[in-house]
Amino acid sequence: MILVRMPQRKKELTVPGPKRVMDILAAAGVRPTTVLVTQGTRLLTKDQRVEDGETVDIISVVSGG
């Protein structure tokens, strides 16, 4: 399973791997243009494949006010 962390929403979920980033975002219900997907110090593009057992973070880039 891939561990998907969304720190701003204080939420985590797991999805079966391997999966492309865009499919992980769809599973998490997140619009691709509103987030960065990171793995440690790396930034992942939406077509990148994430392997089973790996962890990614979804960071929202939208600020309001």
Added chain:
Amino acid sequence: MKCKRCRKAAAAVDLPSHHSAFCPGCFFVFFRRQVEEGIRKFSLLEPHDRVLVCVSGGKDSLVLWDILMELGYETEGLYIDLGIDGYSDRSAEKVAAFAAARGKEPIVVDLRREGVPIPEAAKRSRKEECSVCGTVKRYFFNRVAASRGFTVVATGHNLDDESARLLGNVLHWHGDHLERQHPLLPGEGDGLVRKVKPLWRVSEMETAAYGFLKGIDYLTEECPMSEDATSLVYKEALSLLEEKMPGTRSRFYMGFLTKKGTFLNFLTSAGVDGAPLSPAEHSGKCAVCGAPTYAETCGFCRLKEKVGRGTVR
């Protein structure tokens, strides 16, 4: 996916709106060029300017300060402590750490000391937090800049912010707001300092990617007061359009800037708002504090007066 510029390294940032994807090194070049072009297009900054950069601890303002320093501008950061328990402390820490790492110390205005911490000021004046925050920030941006000899105030508003604001202004036909919506608001001799938005060409995602890849430790937490902000609804709507039709956001805002004159002439002739859309000119100085204002008393002093009279419900 390979970088479309160097065609060697793996891409780290894909930008459908530009039909492109970049490795970190090439993305820095792309981002820097976008900001430089944004500054050049409307002559936002001159080499001799002393720039007051308004920083909140979030990605946009810290990236703005970082890139303006990199571009060689003389800058200082202004941090306004909004008086929001916890959140303001964490954002102040981010700003202080960012500045210290670059040999700087931010100028700090503490709204608790000024008698207008945002949560309490909003309750007492019975206004929305974001509206109160905007009034207070604009006041101190100008006051600090004018009193300390800065020639320009720079804020981190990006393409997403400006296009969302444009959508809101168009949906409600705010003719007067449309008139003043621009990356450059000229200053006037008697205490109104020029205001600029050098990040107007770059998206929120691009700014966040730049900050992340540059290792800028910004606050990812959202302001707790902005949860119900209408700007978020407009951003959500534009994100949907952007996803289906990449580049829409940019065409919307840049098209407005290009065709603004024609568009506003049309609104005026059509009588929208029922009043001519001549640019608002500030008539003089606030009777209470002496700040430049369009009315007899400036927005900040009117707010303070309401806060003083109000009670927390």
